[in-house]
Structures are given as C-alpha cells and as structure tokens.
Amino acid sequence: MEKKTIAFVLYPGLTPLDLVGPLQVLSVLPGYEVVVVGQTREPVATDTPVRLAASHTFAEVPDPAVVLVPGGMAPTIKAMTDETLLSYLRRAAANADVVGSVCTGSLILGAAGLLEGRQATTHWAFLEQLAALDAKPVRRRWVQDGRVFTAAGVSAGIDLALHLVRTLAGEDVARQVQFGIEYDPEPPFGPLDWAAAPHEFWAPLRRTALDEGLAGSPELSARLLG
16 A cells, blocks of 8 residues: 655754654654655755755655644744745645644744634744734644644644644554653653743744744734734
8 A cells, every 4th residue: 555645844944853853753653654845855954053854845745645844933934935835835735634833833834824714823932923824823732623733832743743643543553652752751840830931031032033034024024913
C-alpha cells in the first residue's frame, strides 16, 4: 500500500523545535512518510545557530495528506506575507486530511485563510492576533477543530503530534510512540503558573515581532495591531 505523506513546511527564521519535535513523533507513524517541504532545497537560517534544509520542494509535494506549519517570531510574521508559501498552503489544504500548526505557525494558516470560523490556538503572547484572522482563539495546549489541529507554544507541538498519532493510528500506537521518545516531562520548577505569566515582558517582544515582520504590509499590520 502506498504511504501517505506528512509535509512539514520550512521557511527562513522558524523555531527548529516547532518542526523537529513533532517531526520526531510522526516519523514513526505507520503508513506515512514524513517530508520537509520548502520553496527550494537550499539550507535556511532558523532562530538558532542551526540551519535546516527541505527534503522536497513545494512543487514536489502538491497534495500531502497532512501539512504542518511551525512558528517563530518576526520571521514567522513576515512569512504571513509570503504569497508563494500561502499559495502552497491553500493548495495543499484543499485535499489534505489534516492541516496543522505549532506555536505562531497558526498565524500563517490564518493569513492563508484556513482558520476562518475555526477554534485555534497559538503561543499565549500572540493569542489575540488569531481573532483578527477570523479564527476563534482558544487558550489550550492544543486544539482540534475538524481537520485543523493547532498547538500552543513550541513544546506543545509534541503534545499535538501525539494526539495526531492517536487520531490517525489509535491510542495504542500513540502510547508506544510516547514511550519511544520517553516523553514524560518533569520541569524543574513544576507546571507553569499562568496567573503569573510575564505579560509585561512579552508585550514589547510581540510588538517588535509584529512591527518587523509586517514592515512592508501596512494592511495586514493594521488588521493585526488594530
């Protein structure tokens, strides 16, 4: 039986863990082949010293069964205006079984018009921007609305990927994958206290990312910043 394709979208400046975390989870999903797609196969910079290269171009994977978009900061906001990327997502989403994102990757989905009327989440500091993209913001670790799967910030992509494995292959397989990657978080300071979330610290970081990423797109800037 021919394998279905899971396509992770690569673009300059993304956060590597948004891509690599769920990619590691989904790479062992039976019946599926995982690829990384980009405009070219040339290595691109990330928001760390690590550079990443796509395994395939957009043209080589026009109809994946699953398409997932990682996030980041200002480069991700800039990617919301990349018509080549947005056109690929619209085309891929037309026939995909699953359309998903990690962190601020959901803003790219929103810019492509793929979140209209759907519940979705993103990094907590950017959650309010989802409403400006016609989505229904939900403050959860991950959200599924029909075939659209979105995760909150960075590490939440692993949780979303395990849920996606459960959706596509069943809970037994998902539990085996969880054991395989030994995903059993024990952060040294315990769970996050969301009542103490550093909003004042993140507010200028969010504004800078939006201003830099949308410097050449006044209409979208006005839409997201009000």
